[in-house]
Amino acid sequence: MAEGTNYLTETRGLKSWLFTVDHKRIGVMYFWSIMTALFLGGVFAMLVRIELLTPRQTIMSAETYNRMFTLHGAVMVFLVLIPSIAATLGNFVLPLMLGAKDVAFPRLNLASYWIYVAGALFGLYSMIAGGIETGWTFYTPYSTSAGGGVTPMVLAAFILGFSSIFTGINFIATIHKLRAPGLTWFKMPLFVWGMYATSIIQVLATPILGITLILLLMERMFQIGIFDARLGGDPLLFQHFFWFYSHPVVYIMILPGMAIMSEVIPVFSRKTIFGYKAIAFSSIAIAVVGFFVWGHHMFVSGQSPLAGAIFSFLTFLVAIPSAIKVFNWLATMYKGSISLEAPMLYAISFLLLFAIGGLTGLFLGSIATDVHLHDTYFVVAHFHFVMFGGTVIAFLAGIHYWWPKMFGRMYSEKWARVSAVLVFVGFNLTFIPQFIMGSRGMPRRYYNYLPQFQPMHVASTIGSWVLGLGFLIMAGYLFASLRKPYDAPSNPWGGATLEWETASPPITHNFETTPAVTHGPYDYAALRSDA
Amino acid sequence: MSRTDAGEPFLQHHFATPEQQFEAGKIGMWLFLVTEILLFGGLFVGYGLMRSRNPAAFSEAHHHLDRILGLTNTVVLLVSSFTMVMAVHAARTDRRKRLVAFLALTLVFAGVFLGIKYIEYSHKFHEGLLPGKFYSHKGDTVPGQFQFFSFYFMMTGLHGIHILGGIGAILWVLRRSVQGHFSSRYYTPVDLVGLYWHLVDLIWIYLFPLLYLIS
Numbered sequence: 001m002a003e004g005t006n007y008l009t010e011t012r013g014l015k016s017w018l019f020t021v022d023h024k025r026i027g028v029m030y031f032w033s034i035m036t037a038l039f040l041g042g043v044f045a046m047l048v049r050i051e052l053l054t055p056r057q058t059i060m061s062a063e064t065y066n067r068m069f070t071l072h073g074a075v076m077v078f079l080v081l082i083p084s085i086a087a088t089l090g091n092f093v094l095p096l097m098l099g100a101k102d103v104a105f106p107r108l109n110l111a112s113y114w115i116y117v118a119g120a121l122f123g124l125y126s127m128i129a130g131g132i133e134t135g136w137t138f139y140t141p142y143s144t145s146a147g148g149g150v151t152p153m154v155l156a157a158f159i160l161g162f163s164s165i166f167t168g169i170n171f172i173a174t175i176h177k178l179r180a181p182g183l184t185w186f187k188m189p190l191f192v193w194g195m196y197a198t199s200i201i202q203v204l205a206t207p208i209l210g211i212t213l214i215l216l217l218m219e220r221m222f223q224i225g226i227f228d229a230r231l232g233g234d235p236l237l238f239q240h241f242f243w244f245y246s247h248p249v250v251y252i253m254i255l256p257g258m259a260i261m262s263e264v265i266p267v268f269s270r271k272t273i274f275g276y277k278a279i280a281f282s283s284i285a286i287a288v289v290g291f292f293v294w295g296h297h298m299f300v301s302g303q304s305p306l307a308g309a310i311f312s313f314l315t316f317l318v319a320i321p322s323a324i325k326v327f328n329w330l331a332t333m334y335k336g337s338i339s340l341e342a343p344m345l346y347a348i349s350f351l352l353l354f355a356i357g358g359l360t361g362l363f364l365g366s367i368a369t370d371v372h373l374h375d376t377y378f379v380v381a382h383f384h385f386v387m388f389g390g391t392v393i394a395f396l397a398g399i400h401y402w403w404p405k406m407f408g409r410m411y412s413e414k415w416a417r418v419s420a421v422l423v424f425v426g427f428n429l430t431f432i433p434q435f436i437m438g439s440r441g442m443p444r445r446y447y448n449y450l451p452q453f454q455p456m457h458v459a460s461t462i463g464s465w466v467l468g469l470g471f472l473i474m475a476g477y478l479f480a481s482l483r484k485p486y487d488a489p490s491n492p493w494g495g496a497t498l499e500w501e502t503a504s505p506p507i508t509h510n511f512e513t514t515p516a517v518t519h520g521p522y523d524y525a526a527l528r529s530d531a
Numbered sequence: 532m533s534r535t536d537a538g539e540p541f542l543q544h545h546f547a548t549p550e551q552q553f554e555a556g557k558i559g560m561w562l563f564l565v566t567e568i569l570l571f572g573g574l575f576v577g578y579g580l581m582r583s584r585n586p587a588a589f590s591e592a593h594h595h596l597d598r599i600l601g602l603t604n605t606v607v608l609l610v611s612s613f614t615m616v617m618a619v620h621a622a623r624t625d626r627r628k629r630l631v632a633f634l635a636l637t638l639v640f641a642g643v644f645l646g647i648k649y650i651e652y653s654h655k656f657h658e659g660l661l662p663g664k665f666y667s668h669k670g671d672t673v674p675g676q677f678q679f680f681s682f683y684f685m686m687t688g689l690h691g692i693h694i695l696g697g698i699g700a701i702l703w704v705l706r707r708s709v710q711g712h713f714s715s716r717y718y719t720p721v722d723l724v725g726l727y728w729h730l731v732d733l734i735w736i737y738l739f740p741l742l743y744l745i746s
Contacts, residue, residue: 101545211573222663224681
């Protein structure tokens with residue numbers, strides 16, 4: 001329990017937050033901003049689902065519907081999933097885990113946050129600047145000819161890229177240079193390895209998106225002749241450029257989720273992580289191989305059969321390191337002393353949902369089945385299983401795991417479990433029907449559909465309400481916990497990584513003295529003998 | 532930024548030693564340079580593809596560029612890279628007057644580069660050799676030359692923005708040099724701005740043959 005001041009109370013007033021260079025405060029500001037974006041993106045999704053209750057118009061016009069799913073996709077991808085774990089929990093926890101006082105470039109960190117806010121405002125401005133109906137992928141030629149809101153939304157994605165790059169640069173330099181004495185590479189928590197792999201992709205992939213979006217804007221405004229076939233350009237070049245970033249970006253989203261799994265599962269199994277090095281290297285392998293699979297988004301685009309076959313093979317290859325991780329987590333749980341607090345409930349949800357998401361990815365990575373499933377609800381369900389069932393569920397696991405450290409309070413465990421179950425049930429009810437519909441030919445993004453799909457659309461929409469209820473309850477008990485006095489012990493779960501050695505919440509400089517690393521990150525036996 | 536003690540006035544609080552701070556800064560700058568190369572990389576790929584599909588137009592269009600001015604600018608930037616190296620060396624060896632002089636000289640060369648670029652751009656504007664829909668040059672025998680000028684202006688424009696950014700950075704370092712901030716114990720900003728300036732130079736080394744020397 002915290003005595004005296006901590007990073008939350010040391011200075012007060014709005015300015016002390018807006019101009020802070022403390023990684024913990026920046027993490028917290030990111031957290032509330034991203035939660036706001038998650039709420040907005042969730043509302044857009046609920047509206048889309050309500051519209052799809054009937055095969056015809058239900059509550060909105062076709063144009064509004066197109067804008068809704070575009071906003072849902074763009075907000076969730078650019079404002080939530082890409083920064084989510086790294087910018088919030090990563091910012092907060094990474095320096096603590098390294099025994100450092102801050103990230104390497106604290107002011108760059110603050111700049112990254114403000115750039116995020118600026119990008120978010122641009123994105124929302126697109127709503128009143130005429131709206132955007134291209135989907136979050138901004139495919140040409142529609143995006144070079146469609147009106148109004150495309151320009152601000154594309155600019156928003158461009159601006160947000162800088163925010164992401166700055167976080168990546170900061171984390172890499174921090175991990176290289178600011179580890180506590182004795183904290184060698186293979187004594188680092190696996191969360192740090194996951195952040196390292198994520199940062200590599202952020203640094204190497206994001207600039208490609210930047211230049212692609214600039215070229216798109218130039219084509220829109222000046223008709224420079226790069227993506228528009230009438231001007232001698234090539235619309236497929238846009239797809240190549242776009243996916244060269246946007247496939248690696250799904251690993252920017254999922255690697256931090258995997259990183260959280262590697263912390264939560266051993267702590268709540270009371271057992272050392274199984275296969276430390278295999279998990280560490282598989283993160284790097286995913287980061288590297290992930291750069292060479294972008295063509296699997298374009299199997300039906302007319303690319304050469306040879307290219308298709310190579311991309312298909314590489315897609316299967318990138319599944320291997322993910323599977324290595326899953327098997328290692330299962331081996332960690334095997335014969336462990338498993339306790340089912342909220343973070344672990346989410347971790348188990350992750351294992352189940354991510355396994356389905358990953359395996360259905362192989363259906364789409366095989367050329368023959370992809371021709372059938374391309375652009376159907378099967379694809380929608382697949383990436384929601386990975387992005388929500390993977391990244392968001394892991395994010396929730398991480399939030400519940402580090403909440404006592406971040407805010408110094410324990411939340412209601414009972415309600416947290418209720419909410420975890422509702423989220424799991426609601427999610428499956430929403431997306432399993434979409435797998436079935438998709439395999440039967442329901443195309444994605446359609447406003448109207450054949451009456452035979454209605455029962456499954458209704459089930460999916462009801463699922464979205466259960467999911468929404470789960471989040472509502474979560475917001476309730478998390479806010480309620482903030483009204484209590486500080487009651488979290490410094491190490492409520494019995495973790496062995498360094499962030500649990502300082503107070504909850506930590507002091508501004510993180511540690512009273514730079515911690516000496518005397519045991520491994522998953523060495524729970526040493527922890528018991530210390531106590 | 533908190534300054535801990537009089538001995539190391541520029542050591543930030545979260546670093547243990549000046550060496551650690553220097554090396555962290557260096558890693559950060561190299562990573563930033565990687566992102567810059569990838570940013571330009573997208574333009575290079577686009578240029579390569581469009582040129583390979585439209586070789587006649589690109590070859591014809593590039594005759595409108597003045598090779599002598601392009602070559603002069605190449606030499607100017609190369610020399611400015613050299614003066615930048617000398618500035619870093621002066622900082623490392625505690626010769627503050629030389630540091631100020633070489634930084635100022637680098638600025639002069641950067642200014643000359645932009646001056647020549649201005650002459651070239653005005654000529655293109657006058658002739659209607661402009662990107663995309665603004666292209667209005669009369670009497671072309673080969674169609675599609677606007678595409679070359681789209682890339683010419685995007686590539687040299689983005690490079691020009693980087694030159695402007697470099698000028699800003701050098702001015703900042705120059706001001707701090709005059710104030711006597713740098714010595715052999717602390718010259719990180721000079722070193723990092725130097726790295727950035729070399730990259731801007733390096734990119735031009737690729738732009739010059741791609742745009743001016745198509746055969």
